[in-house]
Amino acid sequence: MTDSQKWLVLAGVTGAGWLVYLLAPILMPFALAALLAYLGDPLVDRLEARGHSRANAVVGVFGAMIIAIALLVLLVVPLLESQIEGLIDHLPNYASWFNQKLVPCCASTSASSAACWTSTNSPPCSASTGNKPAAWQPRYCNPCRNRVWRSFTG
Secondary structure, three states, X not given: OOHHHHHHHHHHHHHHHHHHHHHHHHHHHHHHHHXXXXXHHHHHHHHHHOOOOHHHHHHHHXXXXXXXXXXXXXXXXXXHHHHHHHHHHHHHHHHHHHHHHHHHHHHOOOHHHHXXXXXXXXXXXXXXXXXXXXXXXXXXXXXXXXXXXXXXXX
């Protein structure tokens, strides 16, 4: 494939993606209907093989799908709402922890210890594991990172 053909293919894919993006509000109901039909067809075929009419099988399967989706929404939305409320309630605590613990910790590091954040010549985080840090620990750390780690772990 030549470079001009590659650019032509890229332009075609980009144009098609842009067209789908523009038509997304129109295409979404059709895509959802196709997905539901694809998911429900095997069950409708089985019910039809057992002697039910196709119309009754389709009504039964899609009715069950609608009830299942409604129950899922009724169960998930309140849980999600309570999780978001909890996050909003604890957001001031997170902000104060950031301002009280992390900002002073990072501000107190000198230029030589700040290089530890990127240096591979730094000592390992834990002397108890020999020269290699444990898998759950950061590979290299400085006193600031140790203080942040301790504030998380208690």
